[in-house]
Amino acid sequence: MPATPLDSAIYRDLLGDAEVGALFSDSAEVRAMLLVEGALAKVQGAMGVIPEVSAQAIHRASLELQIDPAGLSAATGVNAVPVPALVDAFRSQMQAPEHAQYVHWGATSQDIVDTALMLRLRQVLVILERRLLATTKALGALAEAGADQPMAGRTYGQTATPTSFGVVVAAWGQPLIGHHAKLAVVRGDLLHVSLSGAAGTLSAMGDDGPAIRASLAEALNLADPGGSWHSTRDTVAGLAAWLTAVTGSLGKLGEDLVLMTQSGIGEVALGATGGSSTMPQKANPVQPSLLGAIARQMVGLNTVMQGAVLHRQQRDGAAWIAEWLSLPQMCLLAARALAIAETLVPQITPNPQAMARNLDDGLGLIHAEALTFALAATMPRPKAQEAVGALCARARDTGTPLPELARANHPDLAASVFAPATAMGQAPAEARAFAAAARAL
Amino acid sequence: MPATPLDSAIYRDLLGDAEVGALFSDSAEVRAMLLVEGALAKVQGAMGVIPEVSAQAIHRASLELQIDPAGLSAATGVNAVPVPALVDAFRSQMQAPEHAQYVHWGATSQDIVDTALMLRLRQVLVILERRLLATTKALGALAEAGADQPMAGRTYGQTATPTSFGVVVAAWGQPLIGHHAKLAVVRGDLLHVSLSGAAGTLSAMGDDGPAIRASLAEALNLADPGGSWHSTRDTVAGLAAWLTAVTGSLGKLGEDLVLMTQSGIGEVALGATGGSSTMPQKANPVQPSLLGAIARQMVGLNTVMQGAVLHRQQRDGAAWIAEWLSLPQMCLLAARALAIAETLVPQITPNPQAMARNLDDGLGLIHAEALTFALAATMPRPKAQEAVGALCARARDTGTPLPELARANHPDLAASVFAPATAMGQAPAEARAFAAAARAL
């Protein structure tokens, strides 16, 4: 019964993500929690906190036991966490009560749930990083190829001055370089083991607590936070903020592509487009629209994650459970957005004819600023602006192109004033600089 | 692979809702879309728009065909809507091309998807209303029973003046009466058939379009919108706003219960509480915490739905798909919150001893306002406020109760000044007025 199309068989190929989805499956969650319990026992056995033979038995069982997720549901419905039921099932299935009693020794549910989450988030971030890099590099190649391709720059939807397709692409990719750089910070803040016991003091482990936590961190290839983060959720919220930032930048790419593929504009073609149930001619920019939809959803879910930082006292059920409602889908949506982008970008094909047509709307008004600066060489700039304003009005009224009117009135205008190469300014260079930076990642 | 605990086998009993969940299952969605296609054909057959024999064949098939949701996924991944694949599967499974060609005659994908959604939302609203009424009535009974039970009113967490438990309950329930009243408005705005064709003009149905839409509405027991609502999403956003309002009011109930059950306060006991994996004494207010978590999530998702009202042109993929990401889980979360409340409220048991203890903190400072007004009968009120302020300070310094100090200084004070019945003011009456209103629903 899917609450979201991400979990739907119908929408699986539209919005699902098999690779990251596998990390958020119920069985993956159970598996990860078992892994944490097993590693904890092993570490505690090695340090003599629990009998080594029990530790070995628990660790082995943690790898071998099959615990049915659905079997945890009834008790989870009462306790709000699956760990009491998991520990019960673990102990009972072990059929060795003398060892089983040492399962979950001194830990609390939140330790297990949060550490098991971190194990999977570590893998999620590897996948996201791979896709982010691939997307950025694909944008780099596209920017390089289109560096000298003139097209109309648009502000407020209106043609402004000429720019290059390559630098438009660079604006999609540049933020991704920044997001990639920040991923290291997010990872460093986030990927910690949690082991703090009932109310964050690790009291049930006596003096060994910090050493056990450090060893557990090492065993699980996570970092040791050096304390409790049960109720300091800024690091989890930091992941949400990063995911939101990434999908926001991809959302701009999506929005721009929807605009560039509009009928009557058609400046780029996309590889895959969507058909209609009734209109045979339709080629809808489905993938860009998905990027827009995902970006919006992420912004909404991010409010929940940022609000969950107001986590009261030593554990706040309302705040913690709110994280569960938002974070998994944020990871999956970000993964999906990156997968879409990775596939989409190499298929973006600029249409130079359409770009030329939009650049020159028949009136050449896009050259108005350049003409102003050309005229300002021989007259005060305010006068030049006024003169060009008048010429623009005349062009609109008479349908005569601005360049033609300009040359008629100012016969000694340099030939290059209206040349695309001049008009694009720094755009080609900036496109190439981005391409180089993307290659260097 | 659950993107949300609502779809998880582990968390099913904590956050899932079987009854409403069944309406959002993949097969329910397919079934609803088939129902719409079948009803459309039947109506078109009756009006002679398509051959009646084909209409009957399609209608019959719409009830009998089994279409596998997963089989729609690949094409849905391309087209962003499942309808083209559904129509293909329908036609192909019918094995009667002469009739099958009339499937989906003149409609567009959005007509089918949105109408199929409305069919299910109608049922969702019936369920929600039932739970809302039950919760409100249970609160009414609780308010009635507790109308004369004194407890400390608190503002900013500080005891303010005495109030009654019943009126505290009334404050939880009063808004629900309002939400129930508004449900009729939401239903009236929302539960429309959608039948507007490719770009909202219904052009493929010729002059019969409006009559077909009206008949389809009647056949499906939905209202006829009299036009297209493909791109006017205020009614769908209105549902989201209502769901958010309902869960917000339940969230206040949850927050208040978390505060009232605090160790050291303990003014109410709850029926079911959650245990800890390591602390045998724990009785966590799990259900109230869930209400808080759900309310937060709804506020976040509501931003997506309100933002989706900015639906561009005649169909905006980004805005429309964003609705799919948010609305189903909003319905499920609201349903779950109401189910929790319906179960929780009858189990709320006030603890008069604890209430009395919090009312009288040993110093009786909660009576300061009442004392002021009593003294103001014989001295100017500013002077009375000053005098009582001084007595409060003395009470704090010496540990002597304020009433005792007051009587020592003002021997002729009326006996009733510190009596709970006086002190509760209108609280009992307001509690009973709410109870009566809840009974009358």
Add this chain to the structure above:
Amino acid sequence: MPATPLDSAIYRDLLGDAEVGALFSDSAEVRAMLLVEGALAKVQGAMGVIPEVSAQAIHRASLELQIDPAGLSAATGVNAVPVPALVDAFRSQMQAPEHAQYVHWGATSQDIVDTALMLRLRQVLVILERRLLATTKALGALAEAGADQPMAGRTYGQTATPTSFGVVVAAWGQPLIGHHAKLAVVRGDLLHVSLSGAAGTLSAMGDDGPAIRASLAEALNLADPGGSWHSTRDTVAGLAAWLTAVTGSLGKLGEDLVLMTQSGIGEVALGATGGSSTMPQKANPVQPSLLGAIARQMVGLNTVMQGAVLHRQQRDGAAWIAEWLSLPQMCLLAARALAIAETLVPQITPNPQAMARNLDDGLGLIHAEALTFALAATMPRPKAQEAVGALCARARDTGTPLPELARANHPDLAASVFAPATAMGQAPAEARAFAAAARAL
């Protein structure tokens, strides 16, 4: 020191609203609070709760006293509410302590602040309604005038089938009719006097409390809530939801206008457009962009207001103060959006030539659906869809218009297939129906 451009001298003409702004000025707030205190005393005097002569003195003073807002600041910084300082100033300025002691008798700060807010919101809603009606009626006139004006319907930015300009306008206006209808509900829920005393029980007024509240409501022309709404904020949140819905619908108008005015599309011209500091030709759709910006801001602020429904216990400082941070600017932004729309709509001028150009992209692919249904009269529809799909591809490949190819292959095609009047379907009728509904408001 403006925290927002709404309070800035620079941006006053862009984002400010003088008429509604006057209602949120500091002096208007002080004036409204004085009005409430004055009316309360008058009512209490008439009922014999306080001496009538004092009541008259207070009431007169409430109309005459000049209290400097800035003088309240220091104490407000300590108490979080301006009322203690206001009452002090009131009493002190009256210079008649024998009467002044009866100021604010039995009320609490929240009573005064909330009632004073309602007095101003009543006026705000009158202004908003006037603008909403004017905008809706202007849209009605525009829809009527453009009912038969063909233009390209667009889904996903792609031309879909022909529609009419009038029905595009109707989609902007139709939701406004709904919002107007709901305004009565919002008003009925919202515009209550608040008079509940320290913790909501009105205890300091004895048995007279309800009668005093009823009389106060009558005196102030507000409704009597019949109880306390100190901590039930659903009605205030309901106003926020309504304001968000209104600006969301105006946001769609804004988004569509930005798209329709794009260079190369140019389907409408606007009256006032913005210039650039460096590009003489620019005519930016500033007003539509403002509608988009305001809609986004409102969605964000609405999260705060909906979250503030989780108002704990009998008064929750955090939740209540959060309302202050969001609600005034929401009112001002909604007012500004409506003022923009009221001015903008009458200046929208359709450009039939541009509409025709976008309708016929040279290939006539927009007629593909209509052609399918025409062919389906003589062949199975799937075959017709296939045939039209092939013709569309041929049209794209060869640059030959689809109608020409169609007539060549199907010489007996009806002449009307490609005629705009047929193609627009129900659009003209729906445009006129909206226009009639708008006129009838």
Add this chain to the structure above:
Amino acid sequence: MPATPLDSAIYRDLLGDAEVGALFSDSAEVRAMLLVEGALAKVQGAMGVIPEVSAQAIHRASLELQIDPAGLSAATGVNAVPVPALVDAFRSQMQAPEHAQYVHWGATSQDIVDTALMLRLRQVLVILERRLLATTKALGALAEAGADQPMAGRTYGQTATPTSFGVVVAAWGQPLIGHHAKLAVVRGDLLHVSLSGAAGTLSAMGDDGPAIRASLAEALNLADPGGSWHSTRDTVAGLAAWLTAVTGSLGKLGEDLVLMTQSGIGEVALGATGGSSTMPQKANPVQPSLLGAIARQMVGLNTVMQGAVLHRQQRDGAAWIAEWLSLPQMCLLAARALAIAETLVPQITPNPQAMARNLDDGLGLIHAEALTFALAATMPRPKAQEAVGALCARARDTGTPLPELARANHPDLAASVFAPATAMGQAPAEARAFAAAARAL
């Protein structure tokens, strides 16, 4: 006419921030824009792009001219940016048209507005950092002082196990250390000059563009972005995310303090508290409530800023103007929250008696986990949990303290089992570790 209490004379001392507010005043904005225009001319003069004598005249004028913010309003209302009006006023006031024509040479409005914003944000961040450090250090001192002070740890509002006041304080402060560390990243990403011309290509400056930008950056003590960031708003959104994270962490501090100061809990006293207009005894935790209110508002506004990353094409009026509506108040609110925290933290006074009382609720149930582990030394842990669970129930039923029951049943229990020093586990050490880290900042 204040749209927000931040701009109100009444609420100035409650929510305003004079120091940061001065940076967002209208005159500060005009001053900053003039500074940018002046520095641009100076740089362009030095590089020979404009005549040096004109550059000097412009630079001098930029420091001397007085431009009335209100005078820019009418044109800003038309153009949506104040720069055209500012440039006009600048040129006209210079009264030297031969020089004035070189004002704003090759720049666009967004260059000036964004760079002027960065100049002020640089100062804002200096102020915020100072307050953040002071708050963190004050928390460090408080954590150190309270490291060994036992108190009840609470999860779900229920006493869980003992913890120390110092580690509770550390949980407030630890995230601030992280936020401080990230401030360097935010600064590095954000504080760039913007100089990209009309559509981001800097074309009007010819080949000198990049060198001019680099020099301008140096002159203004900002970084050179090496390209255009007109439409890549991730860095501005990154500031919003950081501000939200900071106020979120302060919001937890606020929420915890509201809970700790509750009547009946009273574990800490605050320096300044708020009074009531009618209740002489009230001492409301106003400052903590403000922190909660501000955190909520920030989360809402952050949605706008994150959504504004979907900035279309080369300039998107709706997205850009949405930033103006949110970012200034976010800066001011974050500044205010830090100012509150800086003042509040040194005034937090723990109440050891109240902490002891809440630690020992008369039944000592808080020791249940510790007792389990003590018993588990001699019996299997599940049996120990069961035994302790039974003892807890007995304690509740009979009112006999758990320690007493435990000793009666298990006479050889170690004396230290119920000792606070043991029970606090790692809490004192973690409190000291935080204190050391705070000192080291």
